[in-house]
Each structure stands twice: as C-alpha cells, then as structure tokens.
Amino acid sequence: MDEKAESAPQDSCPDGESINLSVLNWEQVQRLDSILTGSIPIHGRWSFPTLEVKPRDIVKVVRCRMEEKRIHVREVRLNGSAASHVLHEDSGLGWKDLDLIFCAELKGEIEFRMVKDIVLDSLLDFLPEGVNKEKITPMTLKEAYVQKMVKVCNDSDRWSLISLSNNRGKNVELKFVDSLRRQFEFSVDSFQIRLDSLLLFYECSEHPMAATFHPTILGESVYGDFSAALDHLRKRLICTRSPEEIRGGGLLKYCHLLVRGFRAAYDAEMKLLQRYMCSRFFIDFPEVGEQRRKLESYLQNHFVDLEDRKYDYLATLHNVVQESTVCLMGHERRQTLNLISSLALRFLAEQNAIPNAANVTCFYQPAPYVSDGNFSNYYVAQVQPIYSSPPSPPQQYPPPPHHLVTTWLPCN
Numbered sequence: 001m002d003e004k005a006e007s008a009p010q011d012s013c014p015d016g017e018s019i020n021l022s023v024l025n026w027e028q029v030q031r032l033d034s035i036l037t038g039s040i041p042i043h044g045r046w047s048f049p050t051l052e053v054k055p056r057d058i059v060k061v062v063r064c065r066m067e068e069k070r071i072h073v074r075e076v077r078l079n080g081s082a083a084s085h086v087l088h089e090d091s092g093l094g095w096k097d098l099d100l101i102f103c104a105e106l107k108g109e110i111e112f113r114m115v116k117d118i119v120l121d122s123l124l125d126f127l128p129e130g131v132n133k134e135k136i137t138p139m140t141l142k143e144a145y146v147q148k149m150v151k152v153c154n155d156s157d158r159w160s161l162i163s164l165s166n167n168r169g170k171n172v173e174l175k176f177v178d179s180l181r182r183q184f185e186f187s188v189d190s191f192q193i194r195l196d197s198l199l200l201f202y203e204c205s206e207h208p209m210a211a212t213f214h215p216t217i218l219g220e221s222v223y224g225d226f227s228a229a230l231d232h233l234r235k236r237l238i239c240t241r242s243p244e245e246i247r248g249g250g251l252l253k254y255c256h257l258l259v260r261g262f263r264a265a266y267d268a269e270m271k272l273l274q275r276y277m278c279s280r281f282f283i284d285f286p287e288v289g290e291q292r293r294k295l296e297s298y299l300q301n302h303f304v305d306l307e308d309r310k311y312d313y314l315a316t317l318h319n320v321v322q323e324s325t326v327c328l329m330g331h332e333r334r335q336t337l338n339l340i341s342s343l344a345l346r347f348l349a350e351q352n353a354i355p356n357a358a359n360v361t362c363f364y365q366p367a368p369y370v371s372d373g374n375f376s377n378y379y380v381a382q383v384q385p386i387y388s389s390p391p392s393p394p395q396q397y398p399p400p401p402h403h404l405v406t407t408w409l410p411c412n
Helices: 026-037 055-068 080-087 109-126 138-145 196-204 226-235 247-259 267-284 288-302 307-324 330-350
Strands: 021-023 040-042 051-053 073-079 098-104 146-153 158-164 172-179 191-194 218-221 360-363 378-381
Touching: 021 226, 026 055, 026 073, 026 080, 026 196, 051 055, 051 109, 055 073, 055 098, 055 109, 055 172, 055 196, 073 080, 073 196, 080 098, 080 191, 080 218, 080 226, 109 138, 109 146, 109 158, 109 172, 138 146, 191 226, 218 226, 247 267, 247 288, 247 307, 267 307, 288 307, 288 330, 307 330
Parallel strands: 098 172
Antiparallel strands: 021 218, 040 051, 073 098, 073 191, 146 158, 158 172, 191 218, 360 378
C-alpha cells in the first residue's frame, strides 16, 4: 500500500493522470472508511426484521457471487451524495442514499436476471440469527426489503438498479452498469470514488489505517474537471451542461439545490438552461397525473424529517416553471402550476400552517341524503392576495438565495 501524508493536496493527481481524477487525502479517506464500515439498517415491511448491513460487507458478498456466476465486475464505485460528502463534508447537501456502482458485463436478459437473484439471495446472509431462512423465497425478500427496481436496456444505456429500503431515507442503492451515457445531473453530484483499493486493504492488511499508512484512493468527476467541480461544491454553485439529456431535465434536483442555498454559477446561462430543464421534464412527464406522482415521490424521498421545507421547495419550483416553461399550451401550463400550488397548500395544511390564503378552494363532501342536483361541492374563498411565508428553522438549511422570495402560492 502507498503511504500518504495528511497534508496531501486535495485537488492533486499524479503526473499524466486525467484532470477528471484526484487522490483522496487522509481526512477524506477517514470519512469514506466510516461510511463503508458503518452499519445501515435495511427496514423490512410487515413483521420482517431489520437487517444491519455494512456497505463493505454487502459489496463483498454480491461481488463474490457475481464472479461465481461468471459475471465479471471491473470495479466498484461510490457515487452520488455520499461521494460528495466524502470529498467535502460541509457541502450543505449531507448524504442520503448510499449509491454503489458495480461496473460489470451485462450482455443480456440472463445477466440482468442473475444479478437480481444474487442481490435477493445475498439478503439472507444479513438476516438475524434464529430466523428460519428455508421458507423465505426471493419474491418474499423482494416484497419485504426492496423499495424499487429499475432496468434500462437500449443502444446507449445498459444498467439496473436495486434499492433497499431505509425508513430514514438512506436507502442502499446497488447499481449494476454495463454502459451509461449520462452519469450526472450537476457538477456537484458528478463525483465517483473508486473503492477497489480500499476493499483490498480491508481484506489484506493486518494493521489499521493511519495518516501515514492507507491505500491510494482515486476520486473522479464524470462532469469533467475535478477541481472545478469540487470548487462548485465548496462554493455551493450550480453548474451543468445539456440538461435536455437528463431524464426529467434535472428540474427537480435544480430546485432542490436552490432551496439548499446553492446559486447559479452563471446567471444568464442558467436562465437559458432552465428552459431546457422544463422542456425535458414535460416531455418525460406530459400528463398531470404523472407529474403529481413524480413530485410526490421526490418529496417523500428527499425531504425525510424536513416536512417544513416542502413548501419552500414547491414555491421555488412554481417560480421556475412559471418563468421558464415555453413548450406548453396555456391550459397545460396552468394545470401544472395549479398542481404545484395544490400540493404546497396540502403540505401547509399538514403542518397546520395555513394563514389567510388567496383563492383557496375548499372541498365539501355532501351527506348521503343530499339529492339536490344543483349542490356544489366547492366553495372559493376570496381573501388577501399574497402573504409572506412563515420563517423556517434555520438549522436545517441555509437561507435561500435573495432573488427567490418565498410567497404563498394562489390555489385556484
């Protein structure tokens, strides 16, 4: 193993290496080690027990079984918010899902099916002692512990995802990638950390890591320039390119970054890119029902224990859609804006925080004996037009940028 000094520059990389790469320093290695060796609960539905899973262990089990089935794993990487947290602890993003990428050869449907069976079978290893495993089928494990499964197989993308449930929002997401054309949304979430050297250290070393004794671990930015991407993360800047290539356009993540206190690196360029984000979002989710499901799913997955911030997020999304949507007919645009407004009002109601709001539509369910054909279920209250939003707890997020003034959304 190579020896590294704690003072190793964070943005440095060996001569001749790509500018996309950087060697992790000792502090970053320590954060990475704490994530891989820490225990993450995988919560079971119904009466199934909680599984205590260490990322390094599940990687080892899954990788070994893939090799036994002759599915070659080129390398394993840490991706997403956990990788960003390792590189810069005080990013304002924290880390949510644990995204582990298995770079593997997936030639066809047989390999995809084998990978799914391997992951489900691996869960048996983490069941507590005393559980009768003989009667537990793969389908039962899937229903009990898997939150979602995704498979994409086309000319440019061949990958699958299995997400293991965590009630606190820190799902363990195992992604098996043969090829993937677009691997990031914004520069701040473009980091991947190559884990093979550290995983080998766990297996071979008889001594614990230290500042002068730890493996060389490389981080990579699939956005491009590593130092530029890391600078964006440190300064909380939003930068991307070609958002029309991203499913959903990156629109929901963009608004999330704004609420987290990030700001556009280049205002004029970002105003133009907002239009591409909105256009791609409405191409992928053209119907209001699809938009509702996507929004509710995003809020559920990204605002665990942050119910009071959902309104701020929806107000920001409303402003962006209203300002930058140019691809919809007038009535389609109004439908989407009304959807966002109604969701915002619903979350306020759940918080018992509704003040006097403008144009609030109230719904009444008539008693069964009401037979008047002229009875209207709706009553529209006309009151003051706009009120300032109540202040949110400062400890959860940095304040939003000054140009985003959160107001009550009219709900027609």
